[in-house]
Amino acid sequence: MATPFLEVKDLQGWYGESHVLHGVDLTVNKGEVVTLLGRNGAGRTSTLKSILGLVGKRKGSIAVNGIETVSWPTYKIAHLGIGYCPEERGIFSSLSVEENLMLPPEIAKGGMSVDEIYEMFPNLRERRKTAQGTKLSGGEQQMLAIARGLIMKPRLLMIDEMSQGLAPTIVQGLFSIVRSLPEQGVSVLIVEQFVTHALDVASRAYVLEKGEVALSGDAAELARDEAFVKGSYLGESGIDATGNGEAELRFDDNDELPLAAGLLEAIEDRAAQDGRNATEVLLDLLRQALESPAGQRNGNGGMS
Numbered sequence: 001m002a003t004p005f006l007e008v009k010d011l012q013g014w015y016g017e018s019h020v021l022h023g024v025d026l027t028v029n030k031g032e033v034v035t036l037l038g039r040n041g042a043g044r045t046s047t048l049k050s051i052l053g054l055v056g057k058r059k060g061s062i063a064v065n066g067i068e069t070v071s072w073p074t075y076k077i078a079h080l081g082i083g084y085c086p087e088e089r090g091i092f093s094s095l096s097v098e099e100n101l102m103l104p105p106e107i108a109k110g111g112m113s114v115d116e117i118y119e120m121f122p123n124l125r126e127r128r129k130t131a132q133g134t135k136l137s138g139g140e141q142q143m144l145a146i147a148r149g150l151i152m153k154p155r156l157l158m159i160d161e162m163s164q165g166l167a168p169t170i171v172q173g174l175f176s177i178v179r180s181l182p183e184q185g186v187s188v189l190i191v192e193q194f195v196t197h198a199l200d201v202a203s204r205a206y207v208l209e210k211g212e213v214a215l216s217g218d219a220a221e222l223a224r225d226e227a228f229v230k231g232s233y234l235g236e237s238g239i240d241a242t243g244n245g246e247a248e249l250r251f252d253d254n255d256e257l258p259l260a261a262g263l264l265e266a267i268e269d270r271a272a273q274d275g276r277n278a279t280e281v282l283l284d285l286l287r288q289a290l291e292s293p294a295g296q297r298n299g300n301g302g303m304s
């Protein structure tokens, strides 16, 4: 019989006067990965923030391991064992990898050791002494954000938009880590744009629409429902899901990471993953683009 770790009932949330959550119900059981899906602006980030008390006002019930927390401050809720990787990752770029890892005070009192973290994320060990200000790739930043979320040994890790702007090979590596968390006693609540991956790693899914749960169910059943995966519930997220488990190369289009920087990061990530240099990877991508049917159509024997 499943035991809930997080039980949210009729959760309402506000930013100032703006009422954005209108009664969200969701449960994450111990040892379970659950995904929260929905269109842009549906309220996924606001739901994660509300659980941690990071919105202006909340109403309803948020029980963490059976304890009602809806009126608690964030630090007290976090101490019940909730880790959070925000959409913007929250990495201090002026600090080295190891300095970022040493920031949470819990490291001194029974959290994971830095060595345990490096065992889980070997890439971070290689980059641990990177000089202050050295730019980590997007994948390394996300690994660092997840490592930071895990270092206090949470019982539940909430991850917002894990694969945003990352190359497919990196995304697959991150999903393997997420998949391994329940066996280490960590439940997961994940917001994800790659719906196919999310439904693959999760056992259950909730779909938010306008600040309410529009649909919920068994992740494997939803994944088999093509109309659902490609449907309007998911907006762009659904369209992005390729259905064959292979994610497209996608790049951030927000202000923090303009297209050119996102492109460069994705190429560097892929180069690091494949053990090749970035120029080779770039030339390969260009060749592939030119060989694709669209490339042939546009190419038409000349430059246009």
Ligand SMILES: Nc1ncnc2c1ncn2[C@@H]1O[C@H](COP(=O)(O)OP(=O)(O)OP(=O)(O)O)[C@@H](O)[C@H]1O
Pocket (backbone or CB within 6 Å): 015, 018, 020, 038, 039, 040, 041, 042, 043, 044, 045, 046, 047
């Ligand atoms: N700080 C804020 N102040 C006021 N309104 C906000 C704030 N953050 C989000 N909202 C509004 O709350 C609603 C839900 O936004 P939320 O960020 O939770 O959506 P989301 O599902 O995470 O989608 P996305 O990440 O694509 O924006 C949206 O209408 C959004 O405009």
Ligand SMILES: [Mg+2]
Pocket (backbone or CB within 6 Å): 044, 045, 046, 087, 160
């Ligand atoms: Mg969001």
